[in-house]
Amino acid sequence: MEITAMPRTPMRAHTLPGKYFASQEVHDRETDQIFLKQWICVGRASSIIEPGDFFLHEMDGESFIIVRAASGQINCFYNVCRHRGTRLQQESCGHIKSRIHCPYHAWGYDTDGNLQSAPNMMGAEDFCVVDHSLQSAACVVWQGFILINQQQSVNAFQTDFDEVLHRFDDWELDRLVSAHQITYEVQANWKVIFQNYSECYHCSLVHPQLRPITSVETASNDFTDGHFLGGPMILADNYKSVTMSGQWCGSPLQKLSAEDLRRVYFYTLCPSLFISPHPDYVLTHRIERVNVGSTRIVCNWLFPPEVIQQDTFDPSQAVEFWDLTNRQDWEICELTQKGVQSRAYRPGPYSGLESMLAAFDDYYLALMATA
Numbered sequence: 310m311e312i313t314a315m316p317r318t319p320m321r322a323h324t325l326p327g328k329y330f331a332s333q334e335v336h337d338r339e340t341d342q343i344f345l346k347q348w349i350c351v352g353r354a355s356s357i358i359e360p361g362d363f364f365l366h367e368m369d370g371e372s373f374i375i376v377r378a379a380s381g382q383i384n385c386f387y388n389v390c391r392h393r394g395t396r397l398q399q400e401s402c403g404h405i406k407s408r409i410h411c412p413y414h415a416w417g418y419d420t421d422g423n424l425q426s427a428p429n430m431m432g433a434e435d436f437c438v439v440d441h442s443l444q445s446a447a448c449v450v451w452q453g454f455i456l457i458n459q460q461q462s463v464n465a466f467q468t469d470f471d472e473v474l475h476r477f478d479d480w481e482l483d484r485l486v487s488a489h490q491i492t493y494e495v496q497a498n499w500k501v502i503f504q505n506y507s508e509c510y511h512c513s514l515v516h517p518q519l520r521p522i523t524s525v526e527t528a529s530n531d532f533t534d535g536h537f538l539g540g541p542m543i544l545a546d547n548y549k550s551v552t553m554s555g556q557w558c559g560s561p562l563q564k565l566s567a568e569d570l571r572r573v574y575f576y577t578l579c580p581s582l583f584i585s586p587h588p589d590y591v592l593t594h595r596i597e598r599v600n601v602g603s604t605r606i607v608c609n610w611l612f613p614p615e616v617i618q619q620d621t622f623d624p625s626q627a628v629e630f631w632d633l634t635n636r637q638d639w640e641i642c643e644l645t646q647k648g649v650q651s652r653a654y655r656p657g658p659y660s661g662l663e664s665m666l667a668a669f670d671d672y673y674l675a676l677m678a679t680a
């Protein structure tokens with residue numbers, strides 16, 4: 310893996326104009342240009358293990374049923390009945406015994422979306438059950454993450470994710486499971502959250518607990534443009550991981566090189582995911598755009614299942630560290646959101662430590678400009 314030294318931030322690079330953080334018109338264009346077209350992370354496959362297990366994902370006024378079918382495949386369906394459109398599932402998660410039943414007139418669908426029962430419809434003119442399967446969205450599982458796409462096919466995923474398909478194989482990310490989850494509601498635009506995660510210029514002031522563990526001077530990037538950005542920081546001597554104690558929670562991940570045992574990586578995957586591989590766990594932030602000035606962030610601490618099963622396992626050192634750090638970040642993000650909404654705000658110059666923000670802006674603006 311080629312790692313570049315901290316790339317220079319283009320001299321022209323300034324923060325985005327205020328409308329990108331405060332305008333409903335921009336928000337609506339993002340819906341069309343980004344959130345309808347890009348792969349959106351909706352959760353982990355390990356949360357729906359048994360056939361029939363499901364959860365709902367709400368996004369931009371739509372509701373999706375993410376369900377594991379009898380074959381083991383995970384499907385994504387619009388939560389919309391093919392009779393008169395009624396919302397099918399209302400519980401946020403659960404188990405479908407045999408059919409997804411509509412609460413209105415009892416049409417029943419299997420977990421592959423096929424209409425299996427439609428009471429009293431046999432006399433209806435030209436009615437045929439095969440014409441009334443649930444509407445689906447493309448759905449893939451990559452490294453244990455479930456990603457959906459409303460406009461592209463599953464086949465397009467391989468091309469879209471080509472550069473990172475196997476990036477996390479050494480961490481065995483596909484088989485890691487969550488030992489802890491925290492959901493945060495932050496009063497800031499989703500891009501403020503992305504930009505905060507993408508630089509450590511703020512770390513010495515905002516994160517006094519992180520400062521001795523990883524220094525911004527050690528930061529570099531192995532993905533410097535496009536939808537996937539970021540790279541490693543090097544752990545200081547005497548620290549084995551980013552935890553309250555500076556030690557591992559359990560044991561280091563088995564397949565890591567000596568080099569990766571001394572590194573923490575910080576990657577963004579526009580527009581819905583941060584992945585932070587550590588020597589002993591992987592921290593993930595799933596980003597949900599709620600409205601112009603509000604974002605939901607679902608944070609998970611992922612470990613190997615056999616580590617979690619050990620009697621002595623305790624993830625609290627990792628959870629406590631990043632919960633503290635997250636809250637420090639959310640507080641400064643909310644202050645930023647207040648400022649960028651001001652009529653006094655003008656785009657400001659990026660520092661040399663903010664090259665990933667300039668790269669994010671370039672990619673974002675290119676998506677927004679696409680016909």
Ligand code: FES
Nearest residue numbers: 390392393411414
């Ligand atoms: S609206 Fe669903 S069965 Fe009638």
Ligand SMILES: [Fe+2]
Nearest residue numbers: 505515516638
């Ligand atoms: Fe931070």
